[in-house]
Amino acid sequence: MTKIILEAKDISKIYPSGESSVTALNHLSLGFEAGKITAIVGPSGSGKSTLLNLLAGFDRPSSGMVSHQGNDITTMPETSLASYRLAHFGFIFQNYNLVSILNAQENIELPLTLAGLPKAKRSGISSEILKRVGLSKRSTHYPNQLSGGEQQRVAIARALATNPSVLFADEPTGNLDTATGTGILELLTEPMEGSQNRTLILITHDMEVAARANQIVRIRDGKLET
Amino acid sequence: MNFADLSNLALRGLMRRPVRTILTILGIVVAVASMVVFLSLGEGFRKALGNELGNVGPDIQIGLAGSETSSIFGSPIPDVPLEVLSRFEALKSELGIKQVIPLLLTARGGFSGSGYVIAAYPFDKVTLTDVYPNMKLGSGQWISASQANDKVAVVGFQAAKTASLALGDELRLSRTDRYKVIGIVEKSGGFTDSAVFLPFASLTKTLAVTGKATLIALKLNDPADARKTADEINRRFKDELKAQTQGDVVQVLDRAIAIGDAFRFGISLIALIVGGLAVANTVMMGVYERTKEFGVIRAIGAKPSFVFQLVVLESLLLALLGGLGGVVVGWLGTLAVNFAVRDLISVEIAQVTFRLTGLAIGVALVLGLLSGLLPARTASRLVITEALGRN
Numbered sequence: 001m002t003k004i005i006l007e008a009k010d011i012s013k014i015y016p017s018g019e020s021s022v023t024a025l026n027h028l029s030l031g032f033e034a035g036k037i038t039a040i041v042g043p044s045g046s047g048k049s050t051l052l053n054l055l056a057g058f059d060r061p062s063s064g065m066v067s068h069q070g071n072d073i074t075t076m077p078e079t080s081l082a083s084y085r086l087a088h089f090g091f092i093f094q095n096y097n098l099v100s101i102l103n104a105q106e107n108i109e110l111p112l113t114l115a116g117l118p119k120a121k122r123s124g125i126s127s128e129i130l131k132r133v134g135l136s137k138r139s140t141h142y143p144n145q146l147s148g149g150e151q152q153r154v155a156i157a158r159a160l161a162t163n164p165s166v167l168f169a170d171e172p173t174g175n176l177d178t179a180t181g182t183g184i185l186e187l188l189t190e191p192m193e194g195s196q197n198r199t200l201i202l203i204t205h206d207m208e209v210a211a212r213a214n215q216i217v218r219i220r221d222g223k224l225e226t
Numbered sequence: 227m228n229f230a231d232l233s234n235l236a237l238r239g240l241m242r243r244p245v246r247t248i249l250t251i252l253g254i255v256v257a258v259a260s261m262v263v264f265l266s267l268g269e270g271f272r273k274a275l276g277n278e279l280g281n282v283g284p285d286i287q288i289g290l291a292g293s294e295t296s297s298i299f300g301s302p303i304p305d306v307p308l309e310v311l312s313r314f315e316a317l318k319s320e321l322g323i324k325q326v327i328p329l330l331l332t333a334r335g336g337f338s339g340s341g342y343v344i345a346a347y348p349f350d351k352v353t354l355t356d357v358y359p360n361m362k363l364g365s366g367q368w369i370s371a372s373q374a375n376d377k378v379a380v381v382g383f384q385a386a387k388t389a390s391l392a393l394g395d396e397l398r399l400s401r402t403d404r405y406k407v408i409g410i411v412e413k414s415g416g417f418t419d420s421a422v423f424l425p426f427a428s429l430t431k432t433l434a435v436t437g438k439a440t441l442i443a444l445k446l447n448d449p450a451d452a453r454k455t456a457d458e459i460n461r462r463f464k465d466e467l468k469a470q471t472q473g474d475v476v477q478v479l480d481r482a483i484a485i486g487d488a489f490r491f492g493i494s495l496i497a498l499i500v501g502g503l504a505v506a507n508t509v510m511m512g513v514y515e516r517t518k519e520f521g522v523i524r525a526i527g528a529k530p531s532f533v534f535q536l537v538v539l540e541s542l543l544l545a546l547l548g549g550l551g552g553v554v555v556g557w558l559g560t561l562a563v564n565f566a567v568r569d570l571i572s573v574e575i576a577q578v579t580f581r582l583t584g585l586a587i588g589v590a591l592v593l594g595l596l597s598g599l600l601p602a603r604t605a606s607r608l609v610i611t612e613a614l615g616r617n
Binding site for chain 1: 530
């Protein structure tokens with residue numbers, strides 16, 4: 001029996017635009033199974049990123065609700081929601097979004113530092129993950145000293161550091177060449193193997209990337225495509 | 227996140243733009259240093275006053291009521307009639323008065339550096355060591371009782387230097403009045419260094435103020451009764467005379483110094499406000515430049531309060547470094563001030579005390595806190611999706 005870990009129920013997102021408004025998502029309902037990879041695909045402006053923002057708790061829907069493991073995250077106060085994201089979600093962005101003043105290891109340790117883990121424990125976890133993403137020798141390098149592929153590996157390592165139950169990836173290979181992108185995808189899908197718990201939600205334009213998913217969700221004009 | 231990690235992150239945030247950070251710190255250094263130098267003058271005067279009053283003999287000083295007697299130097303023009311002396315002589319036993327001493331005070335010179343204070347005592351009744359117990363003679367002799375009507379002078383260490391007087395020289399107060407220097411006082415680091423002491427009777431003639439004194443000083447049998455006796459004198463001579471104890475004088479001078487402090491603080495406040503705006507500008511620029519980064523940190527799971535604390539801490543670190551630098555530069559400034567005026571007065575007029583250091587650091591931190599509040603509020607209220615979309 002499949003277990004829904006993250007669920008969007010009848011969510012809409014309407015942005016004001018001058019005197020009118022733009023409907024980015026229109027009464028969309030969707031469930032994500034635990035331990036599965038879901039690819040959200042659709043043309044530009046279809047509402048993919050808006051959906052990810054709402055699912056991840058970066059933004060709140062105009063109506064409807066998002067629940068994670070039965071907890072309604074749309075009504076959580078901002079402070080609680082931040083702690084919830086830290087504990088349960090991991091994020092990988094198209095532009096890597098590493099903190100420029102921190103080196104690779106420190107970037108990986110950032111969520112652990114926010115969680116208040118002591119230095120020794122943080123170092124242990126980050127060293128282990130750096131080894132897994134093949135960047136042990138680049139641990140003291142700063143983002144501007146790393147290639148795009150290496151930066152994305154660090155970003156993946158940072159997302160995995162807190163062992164989240166849901167991993168969100170927004171066009172993770174969008175800025176990478178094919179060979180590097182393939183390597184990143186393998187790395188990204190690797191933690192799923194043998195794991196029944198971690199869910200990967202992937203936004204992509206690339207159907208080759210989407211093909212790796214267990215489930216593909218197509219969005220157009222803010223609605224699910226049937 | 228613990229404080230050490232937060233501080234480390236704040237420090238790195240500042241070092242992202244080292245030149246801008248250093249320039250901002252320099253702005254605060256200048257602001258705090260100017261405050262330290264300005265306020266160190268008050269501290270120096272206060273300290274000198276404390277040292278000085280320990281040496282002042284009279285327990286009570288009396289001037290005319292309504293006259294400008296609120297100053298330790300009394301009225302600028304001698305206006306206390308000497309008849310008052312006999313009235314207090316008569317009250318000696320009743321009020322526990324040991325000695326009644328008329329005193330003439332006047333000043334010579336101005337801001338040229340050659341100025342000194344002239345204090346005249348009736349040396350047939352009192353000696354200088356009665357009035358200033360710690361005073362020591364460097365060379366020559368004291369004015370004796372037999373010289374109470376002579377034109378002789380004992381000169382303070384600094385006064386001798388500034389007026390270029392040596393033993394045997396003549397101090398010329400008018401075309402016809404010349405006082406022979408018979409003694410030079412050892413350096414004490416206080417008011418007496420810049421004073422010239424003359425016989426009361428002689429100076430009375432020179433100033434043509436016969437029958438008048440600047441102040442009447444009383445020495446009591448028990449100095450502890452000063453307050454009570456002064457109150458009694460003020461009660462009895464309510465509309466005529468005003469008696470002040472050393473404590474009153476301290477209060478008046480302390481109030482004058484405090485007013486001076488407030489004035490100088492007001493001036494330095496301008497520099498502090500400019501420094502504060504520099505901090506606010508630097509921190510706000512940092513927030514705008516790092517909007518996306520703050521968005522990422524918030525997305526990962528940082529609470530708005532974490533971002534607020536981080537930005538405020540950056541602002542406080544800037545202020546603290548600027549404050550510490552300002553105290554050091556200010557201290558160097560006070561050394562320069564004291565060096566510059568060492569030939570004018572022997573008192574170290576500028577002093578950096580623990581109190582002033584604490585005030586300077588405290589003001590810098592308050593400045594940093596206030597300057598950081600708006601940028602911190604802006605940073606903590608960033609909308610994650612908008613911040614992440616920022617290039």
